[in-house]
Amino acid sequence: MTIGVFDLFSVGIGPSSSHTVGPMRAAQRFTARLRENGSIFKVNRVKAELFGSLGATGHGHGSPNAVLLGLEGHRPESVDPVAGAQRVGEIEGSGLLRLGGDHVLPFDGARDLVLHRRKSLPEHPNGLRFTATGNDGGELDSAVYYSVGGGFVVDEGAVGADRVKADETTVPMPFNTGAELLLRCEDADLPISGVMLANELSWREESAVRAGLLDIWRVMRECVDNGCGNTGELPGGLKVRRRAAELAAALTDQDDPMEWVTLFALAVNEENAAGGRVVTAPTNGAAGIVPAVLHYYARFVPGADEDGVVRFMLTAGAIGVLFKENASISGAEVGCQGEVGSACSMAAAGLAEVLGGTPSQVENAAEIAMEHNLGLTCDPIGGLVQIPCIERNAVASVKAITAARMALRGNGTHFVSLDKVMKTMRETGRDMKVKYKETARGGLAVNVIEC
Numbered sequence: 001m002t003i004g005v006f007d008l009f010s011v012g013i014g015p016s017s018s019h020t021v022g023p024m025r026a027a028q029r030f031t032a033r034l035r036e037n038g039s040i041f042k043v044n045r046v047k048a049e050l051f052g053s054l055g056a057t058g059h060g061h062g063s064p065n066a067v068l069l070g071l072e073g074h075r076p077e078s079v080d081p082v083a084g085a086q087r088v089g090e091i092e093g094s095g096l097l098r099l100g101g102d103h104v105l106p107f108d109g110a111r112d113l114v115l116h117r118r119k120s121l122p123e124h125p126n127g128l129r130f131t132a133t134g135n136d137g138g139e140l141d142s143a144v145y146y147s148v149g150g151g152f153v154v155d156e157g158a159v160g161a162d163r164v165k166a167d168e169t170t171v172p173m174p175f176n177t178g179a180e181l182l183l184r185c186e187d188a189d190l191p192i193s194g195v196m197l198a199n200e201l202s203w204r205e206e207s208a209v210r211a212g213l214l215d216i217w218r219v220m221r222e223c224v225d226n227g228c229g230n231t232g233e234l235p236g237g238l239k240v241r242r243r244a245a246e247l248a249a250a251l252t253d254q255d256d257p258m259e260w261v262t263l264f265a266l267a268v269n270e271e272n273a274a275g276g277r278v279v280t281a282p283t284n285g286a287a288g289i290v291p292a293v294l295h296y297y298a299r300f301v302p303g304a305d306e307d308g309v310v311r312f313m314l315t316a317g318a319i320g321v322l323f324k325e326n327a328s329i330s331g332a333e334v335g336c337q338g339e340v341g342s343a344c345s346m347a348a349a350g351l352a353e354v355l356g357g358t359p360s361q362v363e364n365a366a367e368i369a370m371e372h373n374l375g376l377t378c379d380p381i382g383g384l385v386q387i388p389c390i391e392r393n394a395v396a397s398v399k400a401i402t403a404a405r406m407a408l409r410g411n412g413t414h415f416v417s418l419d420k421v422m423k424t425m426r427e428t429g430r431d432m433k434v435k436y437k438e439t440a441r442g443g444l445a446v447n448v449i450e451c
């Protein structure tokens with residue numbers, strides 16, 4: 001296993017992990033590389049090209065702005081969304097970019113930031129190429145990166161060798177399949193969260209794991225609070241009205257858990273669509289589901305506490321690792337089943353564990369949740385992460401709770417294993433036409449007129 005829970009839950013900005021967070025990381029990484037190889041101050045021009053799904057829907061996902069901020073050295077986990085937007089306006093107004101934050105050079109967006117709507121790079125639907133040239137027009141450096149979902153970025157050399165992430169850490173309880181995960185639990189007599197925690201200790205101490213996860217939980221809560229406070233229309237031109245604040249006001253004297261879960265998810269995904277600070281869980285498009293179900297746990301499950309929050313996230317993380325390693329969490333690779341489906345499955349598993357489920361029941365919860373997201377296409381209207389994404393997160397959050405409760409009613413034995421569902425998801429994604437994979441060229445994206 002090469003992925004840890006903090007790879008799956010990371011703080012970033014909206015609206016898209018693959019189209020905003022990943023491109024910012026790629027641009028920042030290129031800038032860091034120029035600094036490392038000593039050429040940054042010789043650069044006279046830098047050009048960024050976006051391909052495939054990034055080229056087709058990048059404008060709606062804020063990819064150009066993310067690239068500009070990344071070239072200036074910003075990172076998704078620390079960039080201030082409001083100040084970042086202002087800075088992009090300054091770059092466009094002045095025609096000057098601060099490469100790496102300290103090397104000023106002319107930048108003409110029309111010439112230097114190109115979105116190829118119909119061209120793709122060979123290895124992945126989300127490709128970026130950066131080229132730096134010197135005063136004499138000669139190329140100083142060039143690099144290709146792929147944003148492979150969930151904010152993960154690999155460079156050209158890593159594709160194929162390890163499409164996930166180059167991390168050679170050896171963990172004590174490795175697992176690559178759901179069956180192996182259950183075996184680890186049985187052998188060590190641990191819950192799924194216990195196996196995941198044992199592996200996390202390869203990277204950091206238990207107190208740091210706990211503090212880190214509780215900090216992620218804090219950002220999730222802030223995101224819900226922000227979403228419940230902000231009103232108006234979402235950016236991008238679709239004129240989608242934010243609903244969470246109104247719903248929050250309407251629910252103050254009501255205690256229907258499903259209404260609240262819907263609210264929590266809407267709040268997060270509206271913040272995401274507005275380019276706000278969110279937790280990638282495991283992607284931005286599906287960022288509302290894990291927080292909504294965690295809020296359900298914290299608010300409606302008697303005895304809920306911080307230990308439970310940590311166990312929930314570790315369990316959800318273990319399921320996320322399986323999806324990342326065996327199928328995909330990228331809408332551009334396998335459609336929305338990879339984003340909303342994976343998040344739904346992770347949340348169902350997390351909830352099942354903190355409600356007292358055995359490892360088999362938790363695996364069953366993850367399986368049920370994914371089984372009923374199979375085949376879900378990615379067809380965002382206008383290429384914006386708004387319709388169907390925002391409501392889809394709310395529906396999937398309720399589905400995750402239902403899946404957990406169904407699994408807890410059984411004894412853990414079930415007909416379809418999580419491994420079989422993941423295999424089906426991978427194959428369905430492979431068969432899915434490209435137009436349904438985050439290109440905004442199929443489904444709702446072409447059947448609803450933008451106004």
Ligand code: SF4
Pocket residue numbers: 285286330331335336337339340377378379380384385386388389392438
């Ligand atoms: S439809 Fe699903 S995969 Fe596509 S952008 Fe929306 S949430 Fe992401």
